[in-house]
Amino acid sequence: MKIIKNILFLVVLLSTLQGFSQEILTKKEALEIALENNFGVKIAKNNLEVAKNNKSIYNTGFLPTASISSGANYSNNNQTIDRQDGTSTSIDGAITQSYNASLNVNYTIFDGLGRKYNYQQLKETYNLTELEAKETIENTYLQLFTNYFQIAKLTKNKENLNEALSISKKRLLRAKYQYEYGQSTKLELLNAEVDVNNDSITLINANQLLSNAKRGLNLVLGIEKEVNYTVETNVDFTNILNFDELHQKMITNNTTLKQNEKNIAISEFNIKVNKSNYLPSLGLSTSYGWNKSQNPATSFLAASSSNGLNAGLSLSWSLFDGGSTKTNIANSKIALENQQILLEQQKITIDNTLKNTWENYQSQLFIINAQNKNVITTQNNFDRSKERFKLGQITSIEFRQAQINLINSKTALNNAKFDAKLTELQLLQLSGDILNVEF
The missing domain is CATH 1.20.1600.10 (Outer membrane efflux proteins (OEP))
Incomplete structure (x- = not known):
């Protein structure tokens, strides 16, 4: 018990x-x-x-959308130029250089x-x-x-x-x-x-x-x-x-x-x-760009450069x-x-x-x-x-x-x-x- x-x-x-x-x-x-x-x-x-x-x-x-673009080009060529007076010029290693840059802005003003x-x-x-x-x-x-x-x-x-x-x-x-x-x-x-x-x-x-x-x-x-x-x-x-x-x-x-x-x-x-x-739809695009180039002796221009503003409107209708x-x-x-x-x-x-x-x-x-x-x-x-x-x-x-x-x-x-x-x-x-x- x-x-x-x-x-x-x-x-x-x-x-x-x-x-x-x-x-x-x-x-x-x-x-x-x-x-x-x-x-x-x-x-x-x-x-x-x-x-x-x-x-x-x-x-x-x-x-809006914004973008930056830039670029550079280089060329090295052998060139021969024939003129109207019958003369000619030959250059070995003609160098051409170009550069560019731009700021681009796009905006859709109206899209229906x-x-x-x-x-x-x-x-x-x-x-x-x-x-x-x-x-x-x-x-x-x-x-x-x-x-x-x-x-x-x-x-x-x-x-x-x-x-x-x-x-x-x-x-x-x-x-x-x-x-x-x-x-x-x-x-x-x-x-x-x-x-x-x-x-x-x-x-x-x-x-x-x-x-x-x-x-x-x-x-x-x-x-x-x-x-x-x-x-x-x-x-x-x-x-x-x-x-x-x-x-x-x-x-x-x-x-x-x-x-x-x-x-x-x-x-x-x-x-x-x-x-x-x-x-x-109506769109606006604008850009500010810069360009520069250096040309060989065979070119009419030895060098050139430009910069400026570009703008435009675009209209599309399906x-x-x-x-x-x-x-x-x-x-x-x-x-x-x-x-x-x-x-x-x-x-x-x-x-x-x-x-x-x-x-x-x-x-x-x-x-x-x-x-x-x-x-x-x-x-x-x-x-x-x-x-x-x-x-x-x-x-x-x-x-x-x-x-x-x-x-x-x-x-x-x-x-x-x-x-x-x-x-x-x-x-x-x-x-x-x-x-x-x-x-």
């Missing part, structure tokens, strides 16, 4: 020490780590930086408004990329807390299983005492041992599920972390508005809908960019390009119509999703209240059964059933709380409010 007591004491002591040594990962800390290290968030930030570079004034064609619309299109593309990055962060929020609350749920369930195992161990110890003193049968002892073994196996499986869930959270966090940490298990619900206000927020703030609106704006500018090809502009405009109009159809489809889809999620959320809140009552009832029933079992008024099977009912009701309440919280987060994402939640 002393050995059994020592073993039970050691198990309780080790569990207590383990609890004290574990690090607590809070929701706020987990969110900060994910926003810093999550792979999807990193890629979204890089894509946003690319879009920012693309919408820069340097990528629009509004600025194409670069104006292209610039506006690039700005809308940047806004779209911002929304895509926001959606990635929203999805990371949801994925993060889905994993986080899964760990919290499994942790609470594990506590329930620990409680069940503790009750079963105490019952086993009682059965051993009673059997040794002839107060119960061998069957009672064997039943108690089977229940301890079953509860131990269930607890081991729960530990494995918990470790797996923590590794899944590590993946979302984007870090390698030992799975011996714990998480916050409290569940605080947000004061969600009524459905009409939630629906209005969805129409105004839903990230998916706003992305499609940006796609429509981009398509509209694409039509204008293509239409600009019907208009003429009267007919084989119909490519017309085709591009027609196709861009169809692309715009497709984006408008897609927006209507998304509105209906997201609206239905919001309604389904809202009803599911209301049902889960009701289930939480019902499960709370079940826990109170099963707890009272278990307490009464425990006393009656001690007095020998009920069998071990009846006591075990009361124990199972209590653990099942606590687990069901625990699952209902975390399921409702995840549904709440889905509602906040649909309404575009998930990034505003305080954790």
Whole structure:
């Protein structure tokens, strides 16, 4: 008996020490780590930086271009010159040298408004990329807390299983005492041992599920972390508005809908960019140049040099390009119509999703209240059964059933709380409010 007591004491002591040594990962800390290290968030930030570079004034064609060019030429030839009076002159190694340098500036004064619309299109593309990055962060929020609350749920369930195992161990110890003193049968002892073994196996499986869930959270966090940490298990619900206000927020703030609106704006500018090809373009070019040459004796001039400013305007107008502009405009109009159809489809889809999620959320809140009552009832029933079992008024099977009912009701309440919280987060994402939640 002393050995059994020592073993039970050691198990309780080790569990207590383990609890004290574990690090607590809070929701706020987990969110900060994910926003810093999550792979999807990193890629979204890089894509946003690319879009920012693309919408820069340097990528629009509004600025002039400037270049410098220079060159030098050298020739060494044998030359013979025949004159009109019949005389001739021959020179071996006639050297000719020439040098040039110029600064050139070109500027498009008018291009049919194409670069104006292209610039506006690039700005809308940047806004779209911002929304895509926001959606990635929203999805990371949801994925993060889905994993986080899964760990919290499994942790609470594990506590329930620990409680069940503790009750079963105490019952086993009682059965051993009673059997040794002839107060119960061998069957009672064997039943108690089977229940301890079953509860131990269930607890081991729960530990494995918990470790797996923590590794899944590590993946979302984007870090390698030992799975011996714990998480916050409290569940605080947000004061969600009524459905009409939630629906209005969805129409105004839903990230998916706003992305499609940006796609429509981009398509509209694409039509204008293509239409600009019907208009003429006007360009300005200017240069400042310097030239110098040194000629052999056979040349009329011994040397020459020049420098000065040159400028010119150029006008071009494509009267007919084989119909490519017309085709591009027609196709861009169809692309715009497709984006408008897609927006209507998304509105209906997201609206239905919001309604389904809202009803599911209301049902889960009701289930939480019902499960709370079940826990109170099963707890009272278990307490009464425990006393009656001690007095020998009920069998071990009846006591075990009361124990199972209590653990099942606590687990069901625990699952209902975390399921409702995840549904709440889905509602906040649909309404575009998930990034505003305080954790």
